[in-house]
Amino acid sequence: MENTILAAVNIVKYFYDPVKVKVLNGVNFSIHRGDFVSIVGKSGCGKSSLLYVLSTMDTDYEGDVLIDGISMQQKKEPYLAKIRNEKIGFVFQFHYLLNEFTVLKNVMLPGLKLHKYSEKEVEARAYDKLKTLGIADLALKNAARLSGGEKQRVAIARALINDPDIIMGDEPTGNLDKKNSELVFDIFKQLSHELNQTMLIVTHDPDFAAKTNRIIRMEDGKIVNEEKNLVG
């Protein structure tokens, strides 16, 4: 379909340490532009492993990943880095920010790397994203001095800086308290509604998943069930 932005084609992945284990056992699905999808499943069922394969960071798998129709199999490292920079925004569980930089600079770095806009423009865009997320006043603070919820919002702003085709998140609320989890979820929902941003979020929080458009359920490295959700 024209509208498919991300497709997993029969993905199989093994871990060899300490013994050979098949963590992904033929995963097939595709995501359309504007989809807000969650992946749920028990801890250890392979959700993170799948997400790292889809994000192009993990290249040790069988099958194929198509991003915007282009196969990621057999591509060189600099090419994959460029894809991540341009097309994918990533939000991690442990809000990894670069502590050497200010909040603003953290958000700007992927934009500077892309080099599509001038430094001034990237800065203006970064401010814009921070404003959208309601944290513009933190822009000049050092990234190390923020609270967990604030950090995660900065990470989302960073993921948005290059207007990515898709945002991927690995339990982005997993390390936050109830209040902050809700805040972050509201942001995702806002992005989905207002910007029609495509998102693929791994979570084991059933409340979170229940509010997304589509839920992919995994068990033992396989998709066992998919539900469309018309709420949202």
Add this chain to the structure above:
Amino acid sequence: MNLKLIINIAQSLLVARWRQTLVAAVGVTFGITMFIALLSFMSGLNDLLDGLVVNRTPHIRLYNDIRPRRHQPVTLWPAYQNTYPMISSLKSGNIRQEIYNSGPIIQALQQNKAVLGVAPTITAQVFFNDGTVDINGVINGIDVKAETKLFHFDDYIVAGKATDLNTVPNSIILGIALAQKLVANVGDIVQITTSTGAIFQLKVVGFFQSGLQDFDKAQSYASINTTQKILGKSSLYITDIRVKLYDINQAPALAKSFARIYGVDAEDIQTANSQFETGSFVRSLISYAVGITLLIVAGFGIYNILNMMIYEKMDTIAILKATGFAGRDVKAVFLVIAIAIGLFGGITGLISGFGLSVVINHIPFHTAALPTVKTYPINYNPLFYFIGISFSLITTYLAGWLPARKASKIDPVIIIRGK
């Protein structure tokens, strides 16, 4: 690759770890400082020791050597044209030591573009009469002006004035050790006997000290005129023409051509003093070896600190990679860090190396052998500074290369999962 961004990231990492960075840079600074100071000092000493000889040695000396005649009568005899004569008890012939046409030769040499200056000399073997004792000595008849200009004659005069040789008739400057043997002071009269038995009285107008004791024990100087008188020769009598060139390296070639053109023997400085090169070379070699060793040690310091930094910055590296920086960008970041340390450490090293050289150059250093030297010698050759900074950049680049490569190979998945 966006170099500005790379440098910007490198700078932030450096600033965040400025203490470690400083330690690494100080290692380089120390290495370069010692390298510069050591080479400048060694080279200064080399110049000084070489100067002892080279300053006073002509680049080319023209003279007539005493040797058997090349053409013996038997080789000229038609009957023996195609034979190899064996002559036993061959004696050196009565070759005159005087250089024929010395005047025109000197003029021609002075007009030669490669020649800095020409100093004609004569030598006279004499006995200095000191009561009942006769002391063997040599009087060198010199052109004081040329000698001062070309061979720094003035520098070695420790009492009296060199120019007095021209103004005071029948005057002499004695080697300091010779003067001590004769118990002669400036202003005294000494008596000499020539090899032909003639006796002269000469007025002492000064002492010189060359730094070579044996030399100072036997040598003395007088004007060419005075020496010609002592030898009973005409005012055209010259036995040696000593030539200094603009470029010492041309000496061997020019010596050959002068010998051919003027029909005299010519000896170049390289042939006469080949051993000095060796001493200088060994001293330079030692300085370079020590300097480079210091830099290599500094390089290991940088290697360690970069490795540590990479270990600490795993998260940063993983995030950079996850957000789209390629391995080569990460590698460039760490190479820029290494080179920045090298550049900063290197430049401060050059400055403090220069400072240390200046300090050494002001430390008093008196030695009887070197009357003109008051402090330790330093050669401020810009080449040392150029080599120093190049080496510091090369060492830091090499020291940074392995850690940078390691950083570029870090797998972000392992780091991001690992928490």
